[in-house]
Amino acid sequence: MNSTVYVDNNATTAVAPEVTEAMLPYFTEHWGNPSSMHTFGGHVKRALDAAREKVAALIGAEHPSEIIFTSCGSESNNMAILGAVDAMGGHPHVITTRVEHAAVLGPCHYLEDKGFRVSTLDVDEKGRLDIERIREESMAGKKTVASIMWANNETGVIFPVPEVGAVIKEGGGIYHTDAVQVAGKLPVNVKEIPVDLLSISGHKLHAPKGIGALYVRRGTKLTPQIMGGHQERGRRAGTENTPYIVGLGKACELAMQTMDKDAAHERRLRDRLEAGILATCKGARVNGDTEHRLPNTTNISFEYVEGEAILLMLDDVGICASTGSACASGSLEPSHVLRAMDVPRALLHGSIRFSLSRYNTDADIDDVLEKLPVIIDRLRELSPFVKD
């Protein structure tokens, strides 16, 4: 990463050196199968248990057994929604929002195609939910499974999860939240919020890509989505990915230790970046509710220019950012999140997400603030729509 400025941490984060170090022995020495009856496997089993406790601690879970290890946040989201719907039986009503991650909208669309009633709720122009609408939907009589995210990956907008959960539970529903962008960035305490299922992704908090977790509150019925062996207490078959589970445990431990400091650091850098861009780039506007927002994220639209052009020119000068979700990149469709927020046409195609991590520095921000205004000026010169 020499001379590269990486401000795309909502897409993926660097593996923390401490995490790599913690994982290594599980490749080279302790590669036993934790399900094996011999001592060689038994050692690995104890490492799994310790990691499960660390993940449980990060989110305040009462029992480590409420943590199921998965292969990614997408699996966690699919498992939560499809597993809860199947276990509930009788075609429950599904409630979600227009701004969820693709790994929530995907299974919801699948259920809709199968004839389930799926309510996909709107947000306002700042990306905020209408709690009363959720109440109406969750009180509509039928049993419900709701999947409503904690913080948006593209804008960083934070939903009022305690209130959302209260309303869903009032209606007797099951509540899942995609907390992939929150876990490790802000305090999460499932003891205090009425959530039944909560998704975590390792690679958003400095563990590797390929590991996730699903919190399942005790007593929540869930049909396994990968069936077979007895692993994860029969809730997710497959030989455990022991190195990454150890790595996720380490990443959660690190996050607990440094979260407050990291959040303050990222917030300061983000605010400096945002203020600098708004002051120096013509036609720049921040998307989404800046009052309830992740400390590390800003999503900025640049009027009359194409986001992808900005990205390519940033890439040329060694700056890695994104237009929105990496999971949707490659499609030329404008962001479904910004469309749900009714972002005006002239701004819709020109959005860039900057997302920071504990590893970003003031020098990174200086670099972006030096190079971005030049790029925006050049692109505006080329734009047929700019009138100034």
Next chain:
Amino acid sequence: MNSTVYVDNNATTAVAPEVTEAMLPYFTEHWGNPSSMHTFGGHVKRALDAAREKVAALIGAEHPSEIIFTSCGSESNNMAILGAVDAMGGHPHVITTRVEHAAVLGPCHYLEDKGFRVSTLDVDEKGRLDIERIREESMAGKKTVASIMWANNETGVIFPVPEVGAVIKEGGGIYHTDAVQVAGKLPVNVKEIPVDLLSISGHKLHAPKGIGALYVRRGTKLTPQIMGGHQERGRRAGTENTPYIVGLGKACELAMQTMDKDAAHERRLRDRLEAGILATCKGARVNGDTEHRLPNTTNISFEYVEGEAILLMLDDVGICASTGSACASGSLEPSHVLRAMDVPRALLHGSIRFSLSRYNTDADIDDVLEKLPVIIDRLRELSPFVKD
């Protein structure tokens, strides 16, 4: 692993040092998201493509795009069966066998509970299939999805996959085979065998636990089981586990280079081990068809003694083996595979699987042959059933 003899390679294998070395840079340097538009992610994308080609080459796939990366063999099996059944629609008839891995029987039982017709075929006392029974089932009129394994994980017995596939395709069905125990051990060429879907597990061929692949022949309809992002051409959402994918590619490349030599080496050691045990341990009998068998596996029953007792005493002297599938360990039920083979009661509870890898040596075999007969003698002395 100093002073430990590991003969439990069908449960899991050591990560090859070459694989660990190939993966490391993807933790420390190249940790970008392959879906990102910037150069930093693009580099990783090319590594994924190269790994996909290596996996495709190992099994003779025509196009790398026929390989989908998954999180494990269990996911591959579930995805193949549930995905093919869903894509086919209209409640197809499911055909499988009594000796499949739990990750095949699990989804089949699930479908049975949902009202699908599932035929679970018997094997004979050597663990062999009756091709005529498969023909009858696959010709029964309805569309079928068949999942019939290539080689058994407990006994090593190899099914005649080319003939099985021919019969299934004759009936117009979709054929999936769990090749988790074959890939990397014996040549696989999907160009020459009529199989539509084929499962691979990384940790059975010296890649880490937590990575698998599913071969999907072009044109085979499959509903994704993890929905969301566009990864794996929309067939398996979730940010790619880039280090492990690179590792699986490397493991497949190594397997191609050393397979013949490894198989000969393992066969020689296995035959020596087996002959030695039969000559020195009272009441020992090999389970399953020894003519069509993996070169690395022997499953031996010891009359009138408990397999778990043997295991624990082997473990005490530093030898790691198993009674059967690690995925079923912990349950005190006798092996479903041996029960399907009608292994007599006196032998059913006393089976041990020895499974070798390229890393086993003659010294390992010497060690087992020195220590095992003593253990069997001692346990027979304690057994109330032994009459000699």
